[in-house]
Amino acid sequence: MSRRFFGQLHPHHAVIVERLITGSVIAILPTLVMVITTVIQSYLTHDRHILSIDRTIRLVVSCIFTILPFIPIPVVCIVLGLKMASPGGLNGPNTTISDEESPTNKPNDLEGFELANSSGMLSVDNDTLADSATVGEKKDSPAQVTMRQRGEPETGFGPVPASRKAILETAAVIVIPAILLTFEQGVRTAQAFYVHQPGQAIPWYMTKAAFWICIFGLEVVSVLIFGLAQLPQRFSHLRIL
Structure with missing residues (x-):
């Protein structure tokens, strides 16, 4: 502790x-x-x-x-x-540490996220979900979906x-x-x-x-x-x- x-x-x-x-x-x-x-x-x-x-x-x-x-x-x-x-x-x-520094964050594409989320193993923040919804509209900017285990804290140490x-x-x-x-x-x-x-x-x-x-x-x-x-x-x- x-x-x-x-x-x-x-x-x-x-x-x-x-x-x-x-x-x-x-x-x-x-x-x-x-x-x-x-x-x-x-x-x-x-x-x-x-x-x-x-x-x-x-x-x-x-x-x-x-x-x-x-x-x-x-x-x-x-x-x-x-x-x-x-x-x-x-x-x-x-x-705090950013999402790029967090060991629990793993970038992946939208299809991989939807497949993992449908199985109930992963969760996503509202901000990340909003960013992924604009993938089809903004083709110039690379889309990045952050996935983490359900209930896993962002920093790996808890709230x-x-x-x-x-x-x-x-x-x-x-x-x-x-x-x-x-x-x-x-x-x-x-x-x-x-x-x-x-x-x-x-x-x-x-x-x-x-x-x-x-x-x-x-x-x-x-x-x-x-x-x-x-x-x-x-x-x-x-x-x-």
Whole structure:
């Protein structure tokens, strides 16, 4: 979501952020394989040296999982900072890309458009339809019909938040769950690092209250925020069926 939020307001500079966040998400797969391997190995061996290595791997992966939910927070801060520094601030005009630059727009002839549109797979704007209606009248000017998937946003990142309120609401939808999930994973990591010592008081993050509130409770709150935020309307990158 933070990648798409960046692309909504700054589509010309969203490639770096897209690659950074996409690479971070892809990095989850090998770390999951490492964790699963060490967990299975811990049931098959009693060698203390191997078990110590497996625990170290799980601790490193747990730290990585703590960093991943934190990434959207600086991305959103950069988006808001660039928007505030632009002319007009948060209330200023939004940067958009033209139809020629949009990756979802594909030129084609009128017959191809009518054939695709009759199958219900494509949609067209009113302006484009009006331009195509004058193809027979204006033979000197080349006709170009723009086709895009039904429901696919023009920029590929979803509808651009037009007002200050919409921008801040979208930022809050991303930042608040990111903070909650980062704190939750931080508690999990602290529990993984904890080694009980005789006579030592149990820290707060090892109590049952912390387990139920900081783990399950924060996940439920995050899911509720995502559900009430109407994400398909804010990030309509999926095609409307």
